[in-house]
Amino acid sequence: MSEPTELARALVERLTADGHLRSPGWRRALLETPRHAFLRGGYFRRADGAGEDGSGPTGWEPVMPEEPGWLPAVYADESLVTQIAGTIAPGDIRGRIFRAPTSSSTMPGLVVRMLEELRVEDGTRVLEIGTGTGFSTALLCHRLGDEHVTSVEVDPDVAVRARNALGSTGHLPRLIVGDGLAGDPDGGPYDRVVAACGVLEVPPAWLAQTRPGGQILATVCGWMYSSELARLTVDDDGTAHGRLLGGQVSFMLARPQLPPPLGVLPDFAAGEERAAAFGGADLDDWTTRFVAQLAAPRAQHVRIPLHGGEPQDVVLDVDSGSWAALQRDGGRWTVRQGGPERLWDRVEEYVTRWRRAGAPGLERFRIAVTAGGQSITW
Known part of the structure; x- marks a missing residue:
């Protein structure tokens, strides 16, 4: 048995024991989809400040496939940063970079949890928002078939790398380069929409592209960076309702919804x-x-x-x-x-x-999306 196969099996056993992985179909998909094929361009490792006590700005260091720790990290249940500052890939630099991450490979435990929460069946058509490395796209293709999967990625360079990785593992889903908030106007209606990015509000386009009775799985977030996974069911009238699922799920915000720079601060002595x-x-x-x-x-x-x-x-x-x-x-x-x-x-x-009201947990919150906008209540 090869080292990647052993590592993949160990990851599957861990996710099963943790309760994230429950279905035989997703178990087979995870065992037979090599995560390392989607990270051959390397990843960024967090490097804390240069001071002896770890003080100073957080940096990021590239880790490439030829390094000994690369493969075990790829099969750990961790998110791995794959792009910095919107354009910089691990192979582009040497040393540290002190900018913000803009793309990553989501931790497998969260990927699997979301796939399980989709509640798919054979023939389910899925629209994925945020292709990223393409790993979760490949899992969807393995379970449902390439013809039932469409994925949208806003970053052309990220999309190219994902397309190549998917091709290397034998998958050819429909891939779109564009604004994920607009979804896929030409391909609906879909049975499921799943977003691998955070959103301030669930876009109306996603509702319009989901069949009545279909479901949307998305992480709702805000500019204070607390977020939660929501499952909504689309009604016959084009509105949607559902609940938050709990668990402190976090994704990078969709790029068009990133907060504005702070700019010149007001006079805090006034007021x-x-x-x-x-x-x-x-x-x-x-x-x-x-x-x-x-x-x-x-x-x-x-x-x-x-x-x-x-x-x-x-x-x-x-x-x-x-x-x-x-x-x-x-x-x-x-x-x-x-x-x-x-x-x-x-x-x-x-x-x-x-x-x-007793400080209810987020799993007791309800979410609704109508023509008037989004509301979240407890």
């Missing part, structure tokens, strides 16, 4: 100050932050040092110019707010109402 019901540290909790996003969907949460002091929590809506700066004063929090809206007032309102 109105009051006592706060709670502070910025509460946003470290995943679910609390998700609820805060519902209150301020276009706001970003950052920690920045103000007036040369300790970092403070700031919630900022760049487009509207609204902001809230939180400061701890002994055992109490204060908030100073400016701009046309009082962001922290809304955050406090939502979070307080959620806590009074």
Whole structure:
């Protein structure tokens, strides 16, 4: 038995034991689809700051197939970054790069969980948003047949690499280079739509391209970067409803929905100050932050040092110019707010109402998408 086969089998056993992998069809697909074929261009390994204590900016180092640790890492249950700053692949550099990741190979456990959640049958037609390396596309092809799979990738270079990798494993699905938020206007209706990227709102195009009774599986996110997997069923009238599935699922946001740069910051010494019901540290909790996003969907949460002091929590809506700066004063929090809206007032309102309801977990949240937009409630 070859080393990749042994590693793949070990991965399958681990995902089975963890409860992610349950179906014989997906088990065969994972055993017979070589993940290393989709990562022959290497991946980026995280490199913490250069200081002795790990301080400093986070960098990324390329790991290529000729390196001893490459193959075991490929078959670990980990996400592997495959592109930095929108254009840079592992083979393009030597040393470290200090820019943000823009594409990755999703951890197999999450891939398998989502495939299981799709609840497919023989003949199910699937539209995948975000081809990435093509590994999850290959698993879909193995289970359903190439003719039942369409995948959309926004990045032409990423799409070319995925097409080549898919071809090397014997798969020829329909691949589209374009904006995944627009889906595939010419290929529907589909039985399932699955997104390998985060979205602020489920696009109407996906609903229009899903048959009544079909399902959409997507990660809903916000600019405070708390996200969750949602399953929606499309109704006869073109609306959709469903629920969040829990588990703190995270994907990179769809590129057209990335937050705007912070730009020139407002004067945080201005505005109105009051006592706060709670502070910025509460946003470290995943679910609390998700609820805060519902209150301020276009706001970003950052920690920045103000007036040369300790970092403070700031919630900022760049487009509207609204902001809230939180400061701890002994055992109490204060908030100073400016701009046309009082962001922290809304955050406090939502979070307080959620806590009074018993702080339900995200798996108890419901999601609906209609002509009027998207709503998420608990």
